[in-house]
Amino acid sequence: xxxxxxxxxxxxxxxxxxxxxxxxxxxxxxxxxxxxxxxxxxxxxxxxxxxxxxxxxxxxxxxxxxxxxxxxxxxxxxxxxxxxxxxxxxxxxxxxxxxxxxxxxxxxxxxxxxxxxxxxxxxxxxxxxxxxxxxxxxxxxxxxxxxxxxxxxxxxxxxxxxxxxxxxxxxxxxxxxxxxxxxxxxxxxxxxxxxxxxxxxxxxxxxxxxxxxxxxxxxxxxxxxxxxxxxxxxxxxxxxxxxxxx
Amino acid sequence: xxxxxxxxxxxxxxxxxxxxxxxxxxxxxxxxxxxxxxxxxxxxxxxxxxxxxxxxxxxxxxxxxxxxxxxxxxxxxxxxxxxxxxxxxxxxxxxxxxxxxxxxxxxxxxxxxxxxxxxxxxxxxxxxxxxxxxxxxxxxxxxxxxxxxxxxxxxxxxxxxxxxxxxxxxxxxxxxxxxxxxxxxxxxxxxxxxxxxxxxxxxxxxxxxxxxxxxxxxxxxxxxxxxxxxxxxxxxxxxxxxxxxx
DNA sequence: GATCCGCGTTGACCCAGGTCAGCGCGTGCG
DNA sequence: CGCACGCGCTGACCTGGGTCAACGCGGATC
Numbered sequence: 424x425x426x427x428x429x430x431x432x433x434x435x436x437x438x439x440x441x442x443x444x445x446x447x448x449x450x451x452x453x454x455x456x457x458x459x460x461x462x463x464x465x466x467x468x469x470x471x472x473x474x475x476x477x478x479x480x481x482x483x484x485x486x487x488x489x490x491x492x493x494x495x496x497x498x499x500x501x502x503x504x505x506x507x508x509x510x511x512x513x514x515x516x517x518x519x520x521x522x523x524x525x526x527x528x529x530x531x532x533x534x535x536x537x538x539x540x541x542x543x544x545x546x547x548x549x550x551x552x553x554x555x556x557x558x559x560x561x562x563x564x565x566x567x568x569x570x571x572x573x574x575x576x577x578x579x580x581x582x583x584x585x586x587x588x589x590x591x592x593x594x595x596x597x598x599x600x601x602x603x604x605x606x607x608x609x610x611x612x613x614x615x616x617x618x619x620x621x622x623x624x625x626x627x628x629x630x631x632x633x634x635x636x637x638x639x640x641x642x643x644x645x646x647x648x649x650x651x652x653x654x655x656x657x658x659x660x661x662x663x664x665x666x667x668x669x
Numbered sequence: 670x671x672x673x674x675x676x677x678x679x680x681x682x683x684x685x686x687x688x689x690x691x692x693x694x695x696x697x698x699x700x701x702x703x704x705x706x707x708x709x710x711x712x713x714x715x716x717x718x719x720x721x722x723x724x725x726x727x728x729x730x731x732x733x734x735x736x737x738x739x740x741x742x743x744x745x746x747x748x749x750x751x752x753x754x755x756x757x758x759x760x761x762x763x764x765x766x767x768x769x770x771x772x773x774x775x776x777x778x779x780x781x782x783x784x785x786x787x788x789x790x791x792x793x794x795x796x797x798x799x800x801x802x803x804x805x806x807x808x809x810x811x812x813x814x815x816x817x818x819x820x821x822x823x824x825x826x827x828x829x830x831x832x833x834x835x836x837x838x839x840x841x842x843x844x845x846x847x848x849x850x851x852x853x854x855x856x857x858x859x860x861x862x863x864x865x866x867x868x869x870x871x872x873x874x875x876x877x878x879x880x881x882x883x884x885x886x887x888x889x890x891x892x893x894x895x896x897x898x899x900x901x902x903x904x905x906x907x908x909x910x911x912x913x914x915x
Numbered sequence: 916g917a918t919c920c921g922c923g924t925t926g927a928c929c930c931a932g933g934t935c936a937g938c939g940c941g942t943g944c945g
Numbered sequence: 946c947g948c949a950c951g952c953g954c955t956g957a958c959c960t961g962g963g964t965c966a967a968c969g970c971g972g973a974t975c
Contacts, residue, residue: 497818500906505822519818522804522811528818551800558768564810565768571817572743572765572774576751578824579867582962613923621825623963628924644923644971660746828932859953869933874954890941890953 431474439466463545469532482526486516491536492610506619534610585620587659606648677720685712709791715778728772732762737782738856752865780856831866833905852894
């Protein structure tokens with residue numbers, strides 16, 4: 424993202440009702456958009472590079488991603504970026520700042536995206552009146568804790584393992600469990616992946632070519648196809664054996 | 670901890686009222702021990718090496734640590750231990766399993782310890798009746814997310830930075846912010862510290878001696894004294910300059 | 916079409932920290 | 946008392962991946 428920070432920008436904001444939304448009743452938004460919180464939601468579109476929010480800004484909302492992709496990150500003391508995760512449709516943005524008056528991380532669209540805004544006061548109201556909503560929210564936080572714990576472990580693995588796990592997760596999230604054989608588009612750059620996995624971009628690149636040489640993968644720029652899920656899972660477990668072919 | 674798992678053991682369990690407890694009203698237990706949840710808590714003592722719970726066991730409680738020290742960890746697929754954190758008096762154990770039917774991590778006492786058990790059903794009741802309790806619990810989860818995010822960043826730092834940050838945190842938690850000049854006891858082994866920070870025990874040991882040589886620290890086995898907080902904070906920021914003295 | 920710029924890729928080099936091995940010390944136990 | 950064992954410490958060695966530099970490619974701009 425640019426060196427001179429672009430302003431936090433949100434485009435085409437419009438009020439929203441969840442009735443008839445393609446995400447259905449499992450969406451956290453649908454669970455909010457009832458009772459006294461009804462009618463307080465809004466939907467916003469963002470272009471690639473637009474910030475949904477920045478670390479330090481007053482945090483007054485939670486967002487359900489309904490399209491596109493986001494990168495969540497913090498700026499480290501030394502000026503680097505620690506990517507916390509990539510956030511895809513159905514996921515919630517801002518949950519790490521729910522208990523704080525200011526955002527604890529930044530969120531930027533890495534592809535044209537849409538989000539549904541859930542204002543904090545509506546959330547607070549709904550928490551009081553709906554045990555179901557309460558539990559969903561708590562479950563989301565619990566899941567985030569789990570995710571970060573797994574991420575912590577990933578940080579102790581080899582470069583091959585990190586990338587393999589990352590690709591498998593990515594594929595599972597976008598296509599359902601373990602689907603392979605069709606090319607998908609990775610919305611994030613090698614740089615982003617590196618800052619997420621704790622690797623230099625060069626290393627990410629090298630691992631990609633090594634995985635390709637081993638036949639587990641086929642990739643060109645942002646297009647990627649898992650050709651051998653079993654092999655990739657094997658690599659995720661034990662690292663890459665150096666021989667080629669297969 | 671031993672290769673053959675010791676049974677999960679809890680000793681000297683007794684019913685508990687928070688009235689008159691030295692921890693005071695700020696304790697999460699005191700906030701629970703009112704209304705319909707009253708009288709459902711209990712206090713337990715553990716010896717060094719006793720497990721409070723193990724990953725996979727049915728999780729039916731939250732615990733407030735009231736004395737001693739714990740290590741929270743998960744066993745990684747390759748059989749290693751990933752230490753998630755060290756848990757000291759006032760902290761809560763089991764919050765990462767609150768939204769799961771089974772514990773997602775294990776907790777073992779690394780020193781003689783005491784905990785107050787908060788049964789899940791009492792928590793559920795109290796959540797329904799007390800917005801204050803609810804918010805405290807959510808705040809705890811939010812804090813855990815923050816902690817893990819910081820830990821993630823720590824995993825990208827040099828060995829010196831990791832150890833320096835660890836020692837500063839440890840000191841802050843046990844003695845109030847930035848206190849130095851008096852020896853304290855580290856209840857965890859070099860091995861534990863390594864498994865927490867993602868370093869080999871040898872590296873932890875080497876860094877300790879290097880920090881000692883540089884005058885920032887004085888340590889012998891489990892006894893440790895921060896002699897120069899500023900220097901340690903400087904190291905935490907930028908890593909250790911190689912020259913000695915100071 | 917010419918130019919530019921950001922991204923991905925590759926090669927060469929280097930070093931922080933992992934691994935292995937040895938040793939000393941304190942503690943518990945027969 | 947002697948022994949064994951676990952833990953911490955240190956040295957020697959090795960390697961995974963970071964760093965630096967160069968280059969190719971594709972998309973945007975004029």
